[in-house]
Amino acid sequence: xxxxxxxxxxxxxxxxxxxxxxxxxxxxxxxxxxxxxxxxxxxxxxxxxxxxxxxxxxxxxxxxxxxxxxxxxxxxxxxxxxxxxxxxxxxxxxxxxxxxxxxxxxxxxxxxxxxxxxxxxxxxxxxxxxxxxxxxxxxxxxxxxxxxxxxxxxxxxxxxxxxxxxxxxxxxxxxxxxxxxxxxxxxxxxxxxxxxxxxxxxxxxxxxxxxxxxxxxxxxxxxxxxxxxxxxxxxxxxxxxxxxxxxxxxxxxxxxxxxxxxxxxxxxxxxxxxxxxxxxxxxxxxxxxxxxxxxxxxxxxxxxxxxxxxxxxxxxxxxxxxxxxxxxxxxxxxxxxxxxxxxxxxxxxxxxxxxxxxxxxxxxxxxxxxxxxxxxxxxxxxxxxxxxxxxxxxxxxxxxxxxxxxxxxxxxxxxxxxxxxxxxxxxxxxxxxxxxxxxxxxxxxxxxxxxxxxxxxxxxxxxxxxxxxxxxxxxxxxxxxxxxxx
Numbered sequence: 114x115x116x117x118x119x120x121x122x123x124x125x126x127x128x129x130x131x132x133x134x135x136x137x138x139x140x141x142x143x144x145x146x147x148x149x150x151x152x153x154x155x156x157x158x159x160x161x162x163x164x165x166x167x168x169x170x171x172x173x174x175x176x177x178x179x180x181x182x183x184x185x186x187x188x189x190x191x192x193x194x195x196x197x198x199x200x201x202x203x204x205x206x207x208x209x210x211x212x213x214x215x216x217x218x219x220x221x222x223x224x225x226x227x228x229x230x231x232x233x234x235x236x237x238x239x240x241x242x243x244x245x246x247x248x249x250x251x252x253x254x255x256x257x258x259x260x261x262x263x264x265x266x267x268x269x270x271x272x273x274x275x276x277x278x279x280x281x282x283x284x285x286x287x288x289x290x291x292x293x294x295x296x297x298x299x300x301x302x303x304x305x306x307x308x309x310x311x312x313x314x315x316x317x318x319x320x321x322x323x324x325x326x327x328x329x330x331x332x333x334x335x336x337x338x339x340x341x342x343x344x345x346x347x348x349x350x351x352x353x354x355x356x357x358x359x360x361x362x363x364x365x366x367x368x369x370x371x372x373x374x375x376x377x378x379x380x381x382x383x384x385x386x387x388x389x390x391x392x393x394x395x396x397x398x399x400x401x402x403x404x405x406x407x408x409x410x411x412x413x414x415x416x417x418x419x420x421x422x423x424x425x426x427x428x429x430x431x432x433x434x435x436x437x438x439x440x441x442x443x444x445x446x447x448x449x450x451x452x453x454x455x456x457x458x459x460x461x462x463x464x465x466x467x468x469x470x471x472x473x474x475x476x477x478x479x480x481x482x483x484x485x486x487x488x489x490x491x492x493x494x495x496x497x498x499x500x501x502x503x504x505x506x507x508x509x510x511x512x513x514x515x516x517x518x519x520x521x522x523x524x525x526x527x528x529x530x531x532x533x534x535x536x537x538x539x540x541x542x543x544x545x546x547x548x549x550x551x552x553x554x555x556x557x558x559x560x561x562x563x564x565x566x567x568x569x570x571x572x573x574x575x576x577x578x579x580x581x582x583x584x585x586x587x588x589x590x591x592x593x594x595x596x597x598x599x
Contacts, residue, residue: 130522133588134232134515141511144224147239154217155239158210159246162256167278169259174203174280175303176249177354180287183244184227184236184465188257188282189357191306197265198310202361203280205249206256207464208475210242213489217242222496225504227466231515236465243465251285258474262364268313273364275481292348304350311353314360315413323455324409325352326430327417329564344564346417358462359454365477366457369441370449372480376473376494377459379439382452383432391432397576398425398535409455420561424535427559438469438498468504469497517591520565524586524593531598534558534581537566539574558595571597 137143147155174188190201211217221237228235236243249255259278263271286304295304318325329344362378369375383391388408395402395411398421402411412429415422433453441449451458461477464470472493479486540556555568558581573579581595 130588131232133518133522134230137230137511137514137518138235141507141514143228143230143507143511144235147220151216151220152239152241154215155210155241158212158217159241162209162246165256165277165279167259167276169201169203169257169278170254170281172201172280173283174201174249175284175286176251176282177286177288177291177307177350180289182287183248183250184234185249185282185285186463186465186470187358188249188280189303189307191303191310193306194263197263197271198268198306198313200260200262200264200310200357200360202260202262202357202462203249203257203278203282204260204361204462204470204474205247205465206258206277206474207238207242207247207471209256209277210247211238211471213487213493221468221471222500225468225500226508228508228511230511231519237468238465247465249280249282251282254279254281258478260361260364262360264310264313264360268310268317270317270360270364270367273368273481275368275478277478288348288351288354292350295350307350307353307357311350311356314356315352318356318359318454319407319409319413321455322407322409324412324429324453325355326412326426326433327352327415328426328430329417329423359458362458362461363454363456365461365473366459368477368480369459369473370446370457373441373443374480374486374491374494375441375459375476376469376497377439377441377449377457378436378451379449380433380436380452382450383434387432391428394428394576395425397574398422400425420559421535423564424537424559428537438501440494440498467501469501472497514591517593518588520567521586521591521593522588523563524565524583525588528583528586531580531582532595533561534569534579534595535561536569536573536575536577536579539577540570540572555594565593567593567595569595569597573597 172190174190176185176188178185186205188203192199192201211221217238224237227237227243238247247255249257257278257280259276259280261274265271291304294301295308315325327347329346366377369377392402400415400422402408412426415426417423417426439449446457449457459473460467460470461473462470464474472490475490476486476494536556536558538557540554555570556573557566558569558579559566561578569581580598582598583593584596585592585594
């Protein structure tokens with residue numbers, strides 16, 4: 114699955130927009146900067162880092178991330194073998210910096226994850242760890258968990274080995290320049306292998322019945338007297354890179370389930386009624402879901418550059434509900450599946466940015482080396498589902514508010530302008546309130562010309578293309594409202 118990102122405003126964004134974005138941090142009680150005590154604890158952790166016996170600095174690992182990224186959790190090195198492939202995947206050894214029960218452990222539990230806002234990010238750990246000594250920066254020796262994952266020639270998962278080691282990344286690539294190299298045929302065996310393995314893993318995903326969401330990123334850019342939201346469709350290399358991360362999460366889940374201990378990322382299957390409604394929506398939007406292909410295969414046929422098909426992709430996201438974390442405790446495998454991936458899966462590849470990954474890495478390492486889990490780790494695993502639910506709810510709430518703010522800000526100078534829009538929820542679909550009285554509720558729409566959603570008044574049915582007039586766009590209240598025309 115691919116997460117949608119909200120990219121920061123480009124340089125030159127108006128000061129009032131900056132102030133409005135910064136006010137979200139107070140309104141939603143986003144964690145603040147680290148205090149001196151935490152900064153000193155990070156310095157002490159760096160000064161007392163253990164030296165692992167293993168040394169893999171001879172392997173030419175590389176990272177690939179958005180431009181300017183500094184919290185680099187993962188690096189990879191790919192090999193072709195006689196029977197398929199060998200994926201070397203290095204993940205930052207955050208447990209080496211953060212002792213169970215220590216101050217940094219306590220503070221990270223309070224935060225739960227890095228908060229990504231359009232104007233800045235608020236890190237899970239002090240910057241000395243998250244963006245410096247713990248980050249897999251190029252040409253620097255770093256501590257890492259080294260996963261060796263074998264795949265057959267079709268990309269199916271084989272053996273898995275895990276060690277703690279030292280690595281040295283040779284290059285920090287960004288998606289756009291790497292994709293350009295691949296498209297232009299520049300000789301780069303690692304990028305070619307990444308594309309080859311990524312495509313093979315996508316085939317495996319479809320064979321399992323899994324699905325990936327490809328939602329465009331959003332960015333606000335200057336236009337005339339105001340600003341405009343633009344979307345950027347994820348590049349193929351981003352999807353291939355995501356498949357390597359998902360592969361590692363699937364391998365980690367297998368390790369923990371075999372040992373009958375650990376924590377998994379789960380999701381129940383969609384309700385059959387929701388699937389039926391989704392199939393009907395695809396028909397209304399002019400790109401019906403054929404009955405002879407799976408849900409995941411259908412999503413891969415969508416062109417998110419087409420506004421109607423983009424709406425379908427967004428509607429598909431509504432089926433991915435009920436994601437949670439479950440501690441392994443003797444449940445049948447059917448209750449532990451991540452249904453969107455159609456696989457057992459866990460979060461393990463982003464320990465600098467997400468709390469649960471640190472504990473998964475440590476659990477997997479102890480399991481793979483035959484060591485018992487300390488009681489403090491068992492207790493932590495039990496607490497993690499609640500901690501992650503709380504932090505995810507907080508992060509999602511402020512992220513949604515940021516999107517609403519940027520959408521309203523970009524439209525505030527266009528009151529009275531007419532737009533073409535696709536109806537997501539018609540005004541006739543929910544016209545009775547909770548008391549049973551008749552009431553015309555606003556519908557929901559998405560503009561065709563730009564990636565903006567909003568409410569509207571006036572008669573319209575879901576899946577139809579309508580013309581609307583903008584009547585409200587207030588960045589302070591983060592509200593957008595349209596009225597149908599004609």
